[in-house]
Amino acid sequence: MTPAEIAAELERLHPAGFAWALACCRRDREEALDVLQTSYLKVLDNKAKFAGRSSFKTFLFGVIRRTASEARRRNALRRLFLGDWARLRGEPASEAPQPQERLALLAALARLSRRQRHLLELVFSMGMTVQEAAETLGISVGSARVHYDRGKRQLARHLGAREPVHD
Numbered sequence: 001m002t003p004a005e006i007a008a009e010l011e012r013l014h015p016a017g018f019a020w021a022l023a024c025c026r027r028d029r030e031e032a033l034d035v036l037q038t039s040y041l042k043v044l045d046n047k048a049k050f051a052g053r054s055s056f057k058t059f060l061f062g063v064i065r066r067t068a069s070e071a072r073r074r075n076a077l078r079r080l081f082l083g084d085w086a087r088l089r090g091e092p093a094s095e096a097p098q099p100q101e102r103l104a105l106l107a108a109l110a111r112l113s114r115r116q117r118h119l120l121e122l123v124f125s126m127g128m129t130v131q132e133a134a135e136t137l138g139i140s141v142g143s144a145r146v147h148y149d150r151g152k153r154q155l156a157r158h159l160g161a162r163e164p165v166h167d
Helices: 003-024 031-043 054-091 098-111 115-127 128-139 141-158
Strands: none
Touching: 003 031, 003 054, 003 141, 031 054, 098 115, 098 141, 115 128, 115 141
């Protein structure tokens, strides 16, 4: 399909695509709009390529479903990170870090070894699993798990936490 044909199909399928995005995002309108926009960008930028093995609608709905799944995972990991941060500080998990606490976190991260820091950043900030982070860094999963655990413990010590974060 040409870019013009793809754009025309996206426009034609927009009402159905938005309804599907809503379903994939548990009826959260704002999240569905973000997911739909990201999905369209993936298709228009050719990051998600239509190979013609199915209808364009089937292809688009698959892109929307995967994008919604990625968004849920990223949001869950972000909430997990904020919960871990709160536990490190001995606070209720519902409290997000304030700007000065973020600076303290960045300073504590800077004190970690490069490998520990990279693992924690990939897992918490980039939404990767420990296995994905290991692959990204070119190390074994076992080594990654050790550095991840040690990094969390060191981070807790640097932040003066009562006890380290546990998975």
